[in-house]
Amino acid sequence: MSGLAEELQADVIVAGAGMAGATLAVALRRGGLKPVLIDPVAFDAQLAPTFDGRASAIAYAAYRQWRALGLADALDPHAQRIEQILVTDGRTPGAAAGAQTPFILRFDSDEIADRSEGEPLGYLLENRHIRAALGEAVRAEGIEVLAPARVAACEFGPRAARVSLADGRVLSVPVVVGAEGRGSVVREAAGIGVVGWPYAQTGVVATVRMERPHEGVAHEYFLPGGPFAILPLTDNRASLVWTESDVRGAALKSARPEVFQAHLERRFGEFLGGIAVEGPIFTYPLSLQLAERFSGPRVALLGDAAHGVHPIAGQGLNLGLKGAAALAEVLVDAARLGEDIGSEAVLERYAAWRRFDTVTLSAGMDAFVRLFSNDNPLVRLVRGVGMAAVNRVAPARRFFMQEAGGAVGDLPRLLRGEAL
Numbered sequence: 001m002s003g004l005a006e007e008l009q010a011d012v013i014v015a016g017a018g019m020a021g022a023t024l025a026v027a028l029r030r031g032g033l034k035p036v037l038i039d040p041v042a043f044d045a046q047l048a049p050t051f052d053g054r055a056s057a058i059a060y061a062a063y064r065q066w067r068a069l070g071l072a073d074a075l076d077p078h079a080q081r082i083e084q085i086l087v088t089d090g091r092t093p094g095a096a097a098g099a100q101t102p103f104i105l106r107f108d109s110d111e112i113a114d115r116s117e118g119e120p121l122g123y124l125l126e127n128r129h130i131r132a133a134l135g136e137a138v139r140a141e142g143i144e145v146l147a148p149a150r151v152a153a154c155e156f157g158p159r160a161a162r163v164s165l166a167d168g169r170v171l172s173v174p175v176v177v178g179a180e181g182r183g184s185v186v187r188e189a190a191g192i193g194v195v196g197w198p199y200a201q202t203g204v205v206a207t208v209r210m211e212r213p214h215e216g217v218a219h220e221y222f223l224p225g226g227p228f229a230i231l232p233l234t235d236n237r238a239s240l241v242w243t244e245s246d247v248r249g250a251a252l253k254s255a256r257p258e259v260f261q262a263h264l265e266r267r268f269g270e271f272l273g274g275i276a277v278e279g280p281i282f283t284y285p286l287s288l289q290l291a292e293r294f295s296g297p298r299v300a301l302l303g304d305a306a307h308g309v310h311p312i313a314g315q316g317l318n319l320g321l322k323g324a325a326a327l328a329e330v331l332v333d334a335a336r337l338g339e340d341i342g343s344e345a346v347l348e349r350y351a352a353w354r355r356f357d358t359v360t361l362s363a364g365m366d367a368f369v370r371l372f373s374n375d376n377p378l379v380r381l382v383r384g385v386g387m388a389a390v391n392r393v394a395p396a397r398r399f400f401m402q403e404a405g406g407a408v409g410d411l412p413r414l415l416r417g418e419a420l
């Protein structure tokens with residue numbers, strides 16, 4: 001064991017200071033444990049406007065966790081309430097607003113106001129603001145951050161996990177959490193395989209400013225190339241997630257601004273008046289990737305390292321945040337009971353808690369992508385009938401809204417807005 005390991009005396013190494021890893025670290029610290037965050041990218045570099053141009057739809061239960069962790073003051077000014085979600089099958093944008101067509105799903109925050117305590121369906125936040133708020137919280141809690149530093153290898157012994165960094169340092173802790181995204185080194189070192197496949201689709205992301213008010217309405221259009229989402233942001237802007245084939249995605253990314261604008265106007269329509277692109281265009285390859293297990297002796301997987309899903313319903317980070325809430329609760333409670341927090345039995349509690357929800361949701365998203373990225377007339381008819389049925393049956397609609405709000409099932413304390 002190196003001298004540094006003794007110096008740190010950490011309870012948990014969180015490999016990966018992305019949004020899931022940083023949330024877990026803050027939750028653990030609040031619960032009295034000592035986490036160390038490791039990331040090859042310095043926090044300050046994560047905040048640059050060119051680092052991550054995405055915005056995230058955050059379910060109201062996941063947002064409650066950030067409030068419970070003290071992030072409300074930093075996040076609230078940037079959080080756009082989602083009051084309504086309109087889903088349309090293969091029509092031009094704007095068709096859903098006020099229309100009577102049955103091939104539309106309409107979710108309204110008023111319908112679940114009694115159960116969500118008046119909270120909206122969720123919030124839209126730009127990732128750079130989330131990263132900034134988490135960076136501030138990590139500093140305020142005095143959490144040790146090793147960045148830039150990269151986890152290169154791990155060994156899982158009977159009493160400790162030994163983590164080797166790329167710069168030669170070796171750290172020893174009771175448990176290591178792999179939160180380094182899809183290419184998790186910790187997952188690989190633990191011998192945990194993945195299942196999944198690429199979608200041959202690219203998510204093209206841009207921020208636009210609109211002429212007419214969006215009124216907190218999120219739109220999702222299912223088009224043959226993939227879904228096209230208009231997600232309302234503060235200051236009457238919107239984040240677009242425009243899914244296309246890889247070839248079209250690459251062409252859009254490299255298109256001249258006036259060419260991109262022309263394609264965008266054709267896709268977006270005129271229902272929100274003139275639109276102007278703000279900032280760079282980003283592209284993300286899309287795939288499904290599920291870890292075969294979420295834990296093992298002295299190791300747990302969190303966020304995209306455990307489950308990478310299609311952004312069709314904005315659930316990827318939400319799953320990671322639910323995982324952070326569950327893992328923090330399991331580890332903090334185990335420590336309070338004097339258990340070994342890295343034991344297989346403790347970590348299996350986390351895996352068992354999250355497995356069913358994660359696998360069913362990921363499979364559901366995958367089926368959705370296949371069903372909706374398809375222009376076969378029969379498939380269109382079937383999905384239209386399905387959407388109409390869900391729309392007519394209020395309990396079914398409420399179920400989807402509760403699910404999207406992240407408030408179903410056995411909720412960890414942080415997702416109920418309670419302290420650990």
Ligand SMILES: Cc1cc2nc3c(=O)[nH]c(=O)nc-3n(C[C@H](O)[C@H](O)[C@H](O)COP(=O)(O)OP(=O)(O)OC[C@H]3O[C@@H](n4cnc5c(N)ncnc54)[C@H](O)[C@@H]3O)c2cc1C
Nearest residue numbers: 016018019020056057151180181203303304314316317318
């Ligand atoms: C277009 C698009 C739109 C999306 N929209 C939404 C949405 O609306 N709502 C939603 O909930 N989700 C959404 N998602 C999904 C969401 O963005 C991801 O699920 C989320 O960012 C994953 O966070 P993470 O912290 O698990 O992983 P990452 O963000 O991948 O972070 C991993 C971190 O690990 C670090 N790292 C890498 N290698 C190492 C190493 N060897 N050692 C240490 N650290 C390492 C990296 O530098 C990084 O900081 C969207 C995704 C896409 C592509």
